[in-house]
Amino acid sequence: EERLRVFLQAWRDKQPKLVAWAEENIPEGFAVFDLPEAYRRKLRTSNACETLNSRIKRRTRVVGLFPSEESLERLVTAVLVEISEAWESGKSYLKPEN
Template identity: 25%
Template structure:
């Protein structure tokens, strides 16, 4: 409550180490979601010691990927494929949704970027005439949609989508929605802080699937980009 009752944004950042352990790295209450807000947060994370990042996974907020590259120029950017597919299906007629979904699947299920681009060309040939805007949108974003294919196959299902953070946000919302409103920003911060600490304690004992197989490759990727041995 700030003079009146209204919803406010909580920015939340979840990181995954090369060992495969998740951690809520930071949360920030207040304001409206924007690329500028995210850049401020990314700068804060960098100044707190998060200096080496391989990959940032985002939805399609305009400017967010540019903010990531400004703070972490050596990082890759991955656009959430699940969001992109949903947006495409919302833009086509209901009778075509199943067919479009099936024709999109070979693109993000491909074994390499070259194969994925070939599958996209097939998708374009089928749907260009009927849904040119959908095809154009995928064509423009194809590079950032396929970043995950440059990473070890064992972790690709984890990194082509923002599902990890979506699930985390959903659980935190469950906690805050039981209250009609929170009296101050500090009260909101306390709720999110306690929930974050609970997650981090549980996650410290749960390694994500596939990261054991990918560990050596990820170590080499860090070394190649940042020139330092990982501990």
């Protein structure tokens, strides 16, 4: 946060749009440091998102053409619920601290 403050001071006059963007967006990126270090190591990759997307794609590819947007939403929701239940009952990827 100190480095961000120094950066913002240095560039405030020369690049006001950049500074405005940085003030608004960069602190969100630092939110990851509020998590325990063990979580950060697991979250540094997008493997979980890629796996989730591939499982949805695999299930929707079987249907091919959906009759309506609602039918697509129902299938994707069902797949996500199924995956969520499996994650909750299976091994914990991120274990809550006691």
